[in-house]
Amino acid sequence: MNAWYYGNLLTIQTTLTALLLALSIQIPMRMGVFAFTGVGAFGIAGYSTTILVADHGLGAIPAIIVSAIAAGLICLLWALLVYRLNGLYLAMSTFAFTLIVSVVAVNGGTVTGGPSGRYGVITPFGMGALVTISSIGLVVAALTERGRMGRRIDAVRDDPQLATSLGVSVRRYRLWGFAASGLFGGTAGAMQVLIRTTITPTDIGFHLIVLALTIVVIGGLGSWTGALLGAIVFTWLPQLLTSASEWRDLIYGGVILIAAVVAPGGVHGVVTGWLRGRQRRRRAASGAALPAKIEATEDLGEQMAQARQ
């Protein structure tokens, strides 16, 4: 057990940062916003943590907090800039946001270390802090799915006009969604640097968008459980497939393809679908059908005539 734990420590840690990164895309998506700002935030916070720790001697936890809040604010500002866009155009603009972060990282000179990145971000940041912070993130994400806020977020996604008529400021929710994507993505990026002690422009590139999107789509868009399942599967799958050497990418792609075709609602969708089906069957078995409220009575016309008088 101990040997296994230490042998796979990096994979376990990466699972947790991948989870927060996936949530950074899922939270705005639950509000109907297709945005990759969380991935850009991952890069921003990764570099800012590097600079704060390596150049200014800040501790790990303060560096995470400062970096995540800064990333959240930058995402909020970006959202204010591109808020008029919609759907695919909005997604493209946030895609541009992550590219800008990459370009700055490559051309940042000694501050970012240029194409070869920075090394030696060494802190006592350990598994305990990583698990605690990730759990807080997961609980916060889970709470937004419950009660009043959960219903209102669903309404913002399903029918913004309806949400507005029920007193929900769609704009305010969506802007918060961007800020949350920055906070979650930023926390993930900051912790990733502290785990690995290094950061390079390739660590924050295009593959992160693919990874985060794969996690939430295959895990299930609707719930944090989907993001958690997806994060576990897609961090461990490449590891398990290393033995398959040259077949690895093919199997990886095949798994995604099959999951997308067989379970379009993701793993989470399969489970909730099964639960609902069971509930329905149980109702049918117990004979509790829909109460027949309106009986077709013969004197219906008479009733209506009376009511009209």
Place this chain on the structure above:
Amino acid sequence: MTATAPGDEAAPLLAVRDVAVHYGGIKAVDGITLDMHPGKIYGIIGPNGSGKSTLLAALTRLVQLTRGEITYAGRDLRRTRASSLAGLGIARTFQTVRLMPGRTVRQNVQLGADVRSEPLRRRLAGLRSAPRSASSSVADAISRTGLAGLDDFRPDELSYGTQRRIEIARAMATEPRLLLLDEPTAGMNGAERLEISQLMRRLSAEGLTQLLVEHDVQMMIDTCDHVFAMAAGTVIAEGAPRDVVRDERVREAYLGTRWHEHA
């Protein structure tokens, strides 16, 4: 204003003055003036494309006014955000069923009651004024719209007429002062229509002001105190329901010219 709407002596809850909504060259609503007094049920009839739904959208701030003004309880609605209206007591239903498919009947109705419940952060800050039971307004709305026993069903398990009742229940759960209903009984059978009509009369007796957009003339006559007939974006006649449907201009606009010669 020449017509005498019921209760003219009191201040109207909603006053619409010369409201117009133009989409480019199309004058969907073009100069409408009307008053709605507390506790009364108003009706709007008119053929498709006469501007009924656009007027409702204008009242709920979903479209911009080209000109005119709307005053609700002494407040200029042009300066009010659309998302603030529910809190001020204006609720509406839509022409089509717009429910959250993944949620149960109770959760859908709860979404309406959420307008009145305090957000978590204020409850945590201890700023909650009086303990309010949001669940009672939900249970009330569910039972009064005849949805009792269906709380845990999902909309797609229920008939179209029942889904429409969920919409009405959701609007009622916001505890409105003004309820705008856009063809609420479309797709319902006669008995269900009668129930909705009777529900509206009871709500009216309790002081709720309502605006009903409806195609069914009989439903209009049974339910409304005062009817506005619209055609081509303007009000062409108004008054007691029976008088309005007998009006020559309304017959021409609504039923087509010369319909009465065959009748």
